[in-house]
Amino acid sequence: MITKKAELADNYKRTWIYTNSAREAWSEIIEIYKKSNPNGSILLPAYIGWSPKEGSGIYDSVVKSGLSYSFYNLDLHLQIDLKDFKQKALNDKNQLVLLVHYFGFPDNNSFEITAWLREKNIFFVEDCAHAWLTDLIGGKCGREGNYSFYSLHRILPVNNGGLLVNNKPLVSEKSSIPYNIVSYDYYGIFNKRISNYRYLSHLLKDLKDDFTMLHENLEVGICPQTLPVIVEKYNRNLLYKEMNDFGFGMVSLYHTMINELSEFSCDAVNILSKKIINFPIHQDVTKSDLDEMIKKLKEIIYV
Ligand SMILES: Cc1ncc(COP(=O)(O)O)c(C=O)c1O
Structure with missing residues (x-):
């Protein structure tokens, strides 16, 4: 049977949850992970910035969570050192692994890395703070991890705003994107x-x-x-x-x-x-x- 028009309400649906910032979305994701892993830990890329004005968009949420953490190596072009990454990711298969798509660019081996993480059943999150359109229009990131998060003010002329996507929702959720955000081309x-x-x-x-x-x-x-x-x-x-x-x-x-x-x-x-x-x-x-x-x-x- 083929219906005359698409009728499956959850088919190809992605729920975009609006937050005040990417770091708020990241904190919410860590809290969700913490519920089933109260003594869990986080594996982060070894390239995390800080400024007196903004603090650290990635690290502040990690510190706030109280979870332990460690870092994996990146090279001069921000490419992941695969050997080091895999070894550290396997140290504790219950840890939360963060991938960051710096400046909008997923790692050159992103496809291999995300497939490997899924195969090993490792909980991972994609930081798409800079990469919303690489995901939304380009389809090159953001869809493989358990969760992804985004920073709107890095892409749009707005002062704040973030988004969170749960890529594996168990029940249908409602999107909450403000109208002014929907109106861009x-x-x-x-x-x-x-x-x-x-x-x-x-x-x-x-x-x-x-x-x-x-x-x-x-x-x-x-x-x-x-x-x-x-x-x-x-x-x-x-x-x-x-x-x-x-x-x-x-x-x-x-x-x-x-x-x-x-x-x-x-x-x-x-x-x-x-x-x-x-x-x-x-x-x-x-x-x-x-x-x-x-x-x-x-x-x-x-x-
Ligand atoms: C890679 C990365 N992730 C997350 C964030 C946090 O973004 P926001 O300022 O929207 O909280 C930033 C910005 O500082 C960032 O550069």
Whole structure:
């Protein structure tokens, strides 16, 4: 039998629960996990930032939960060290494992990693704070873990807001997305960010000795939140300040690592956090803005 129209109310349904922030969604997920694992622990990626203004979007919720935690290694391009990851994930199969899709990019081996976690029946969560559109439009993350969470102000012109998705709901839940959030053209935003990323990557080719892109290739389905690079020669903090003083909104989300990573040794912590800077490529940015930004960048670094 085939009905004339789709009638299965829960078929292909994803329930988006609105929260005040991504960290609030993350805290709610940890509390759910804690109910069945009161003495559980959390396995985190070894690249977690902190700032005096915002605290730590990932770590604050972990500390609040009172659960123990450990870290797995990431390389200079934020790729997961698979051997280390698998070994640590198997140390305790009841722990909660967090995957973070930094700046909108899932790990290059994301498919293999999530399949492996599912096969081992490990509870895992996808931090899509930067990757809502890589999930929603690109379909490249956010659907494999037990839960995923998102940060709206990292993508949209809003001051706060987060989302939580339970990918394995036992009973039907009701979405709670505010009206103003539904009214954006997400396909348009997705395409604009990709097109800006491609254009800026092209401009940065002239500066390839000065900046190394974290992600040279933008695979189909990936919607970048920013364009992260490693600053090879110039002082990163100075560049951040100078560019912002000239009105170019560079971001340095992960310039300072949480204290707990100060003794931890992997390239993401030791090298990347000291050299990373992120260029803006959001939906308000035009190609001529990017031309002007690179012109100013060249003036600064070639004096
Ligand atoms: C990777 C990551 N996860 C989670 C968060 C928390 O986001 P929010 O500021 O919406 O709580 C942030 C932002 O700090 C983040 O960068």
